[in-house]
Amino acid sequence: MDLLQRIQRWYTINCNGDWEHDYGISVWHGISVQTLDNPGWIVSIDLEDTCVKQADLPYVLHERNTTDWFGYKVENGKFEGVGGPENLSEILSYFLDTFLPAHIDPTCTLEIHLPVLGYENRLWLKAEAKMLSESVVEITAVADRQHSQSYEWGLDTDLDLLNELESSLSELQVDYVLGDNAEPYVFQSNDNMLRTFLVAPSKS
Structure with missing residues (x-):
């Protein structure tokens, strides 16, 4: 399953008739993928009312060169990843393969x-x-x-x-x-x- 399909699954698994109305109504809620003028990408994913443990993570930046870079933070119930023009897949992969497994709340149903x-x-x-x-x-x-x-x-x-x-x-x-x-x-x-x-x- 590719990264786009997996992000679709994340959205699907949270849809219950209410959540998508509260958090899927604009580009700044739910899941948002946009471009930066650096150039680069910014990905915002709402974590409110999901089975992800509420936690704030300070901004972390991995900078390899001016176009190959990747960073992320979590605050106010939202994951935000940013990266260079070729780093979109790295942002999504970090959320799905590193952040999510470490922060799923085992008591949440x-x-x-x-x-x-x-x-x-x-x-x-x-x-x-x-x-x-x-x-x-x-x-x-x-x-x-x-x-x-x-x-x-x-x-x-x-x-x-x-x-x-x-x-x-x-x-x-x-x-x-x-x-x-x-x-x-x-x-x-x-x-x-x-x-x-x-x-x-x-x-x-």
């Missing part, structure tokens, strides 16, 4: 949704997962499948399905167990854009 067998892309069981990398999470808790509030649905018509199944919810199954890893993606309902949530892929 994300809400994730597990596909219900036989009702894939229609019903999901709520669960919690901890972040292992920018792409991968580990399932740490699964909601009680006997309660209707433990589920999310796709279309409004799938809510009718959930209501029909209410007397047999305990019989519904998912393919995931505690300790399983997943590479989640964002689901957004076709008939209600406000229903956006992170889901684990179907194993079958």
Whole structure:
């Protein structure tokens, strides 16, 4: 997976219907990649409300020559990397391979949704997962499948399905167990854009 795909995964894994609205609304929030007039690059990545431990890092500069340089800092809940015209990949690589693994909070969990067998892309069981990398999470808790509030649905018509199944919810199954890893993606309902949530892929 190349660096751009991995940054896409970082963004995806944090999207939950709320975070992207709070931190993805302008070039100075979420993830921003811009050019400098040095020449060079500046990359800003919001860390607020993510599973990255809140920490301030003073500015560090690695200067090899006037066009080959790279620096970074973390302050006010934001990672900022800068570099020369050929150093964009080094900035992204540092964030993904060095900074992120060292600062993931092992006690932080994300809400994730597990596909219900036989009702894939229609019903999901709520669960919690901890972040292992920018792409991968580990399932740490699964909601009680006997309660209707433990589920999310796709279309409004799938809510009718959930209501029909209410007397047999305990019989519904998912393919995931505690300790399983997943590479989640964002689901957004076709008939209600406000229903956006992170889901684990179907194993079958």
